Amino acid sequence: MTFVLGNRSLQTLTGVHPDLVRVVKRAIELTPVDFTVLEGVRRLVRQKHLVAIGASITLDSRHLTGHAVDLGAWVDGGVEWSWPLYFKIAEAMRDGADELDIPLTWGGCWQMINGVDDLYAAQTATLNARKPKAGNPSWTVRTFTCHAHISLSLRRQHEYLEFPHGSCQPCYRIGG
DSSP: OOOOOOHHHHHHTTTSOHHHHHHHHHHHHHOSSOEEEEEOSOOHHHHHHHHHTTSOSOSOOGGGGTOEEEEEEEETTEEEOOHHHHHHHHHHHHHHHHHHTOOEEETTTTEEOTTOSOHHHHHHHHHHHTOOOTTOTTSOGGGGGBOOBEEEESSOSSSSOOTTSTTBOSBOEEEO
16 A cells, blocks of 8 residues: 655645655655654754753754654554554665665664664664663663654764653654
């Protein structure tokens, strides 16, 4: 089954970097899991709120410049936060980015996933490398309870870690 972005998702992409829009539009054609665009360009006041509540750890979010979007798996008329769905969405994003020759970094493993066959193994390696250290409360088991997002970073990558915040599911970022 081929999915299409709904009007709300298309409107949410307004102001988002054209490369990221192209990848999202291609990914929706490739994915076996329907998804919705939850958030695109974010205002600074919202970003400050997300930092204040622990849903982000940076005020330098790619959302502020239109280089990020949050995607949610759309199942039975609502957003579903099950990890297996997000691996499928990540694969579609990776495949779309590969076709369009746009570097893609998935926050589920915070590495470039272009050409990576096993996203689960990539995520496991990242989690093992970044296990909590004594005195470092920012990386906790709550990592697996957060919303999904995809970010496009044309300026830089891996400069901050948005994955470990309080209520975040698999996070994604596109960039090179």
